[in-house]
Amino acid sequence: MKTSIKVLASAFAFFVSVSVSSFGFAQGDQPEQKGFALAMFPSSQPSKVWLCLEKYKADNKISVQLVDENGQVMFQEALPTKGGKRNGYRQQFDLSDIKDGKYTFRITDGNQIEERTFKLSTPNIEQQLPARHISMN
Numbered sequence: 605m606k607t608s609i610k611v612l613a614s615a616f617a618f619f620v621s622v623s624v625s626s627f628g629f630a631q632g633d634q635p636e637q638k639g640f641a642l643a644m645f646p647s648s649q650p651s652k653v654w655l656c657l658e659k660y661k662a663d664n665k666i667s668v669q670l671v672d673e674n675g676q677v678m679f680q681e682a683l684p685t686k687g688g689k690r691n692g693y694r695q696q697f698d699l700s701d702i703k704d705g706k707y708t709f710r711i712t713d714g715n716q717i718e719e720r721t722f723k724l725s726t727p728n729i730e731q732q733l734p735a736r737h738i739s740m741n
Contacts (some may be wrong), residue, residue: 639664639713644720651700653707653722659683659691664713670697673706699724 643656659666670679683693699707708721 639716640666640711641716642711642718642720644709644722647696651698651724653697653699655693655695655697655720657683657711659693662691666693666711668693668695669710671708672708678702678707686708725737 609731639658639660641658641660643654645654645656646652647654655668657668668679668681668683669677671677679697680693702724704725706721706723709717711718711720
């Protein structure tokens with residue numbers, strides 16, 4: 605008898621806690637769903653970078669821009685809304701023809717805005733001569 609009362613009490617406590625947490629979850633503010641995910645990383649080739657994007661909704665209108673530090677748009681592309689089964693965008697950008705400075709990829713679907721900023725710089729090549737030179741015969 606005591607065992608069945610304990611089982612009933614624990615089952616009741618479980619159902620009360622689930623119903624209270626479900627009510628709070630249903631009534632609480634839901635976080636806004638993101639429309640896309642974004643990743644940017646350097647390529648194995650010099651002066652190139654990969655931009656990878658995954659759309660969560662096939663009908664999202666997504667715009668990709670590359671802007672310089674003055675806000676001038678250097679590249680712009682609107683991704684198609686109907687991509688069939690492909691909701692991904694993968695593009696390798698060759699940055700070898702643009703000058704050193706800070707640049708930003710700006711991606712938006714109207715609600716969500718993601719920015720990835722990077723610095724492009726060319727290293728100075730300086731030859732350092734040793735203070736002493738040793739020769740062996």
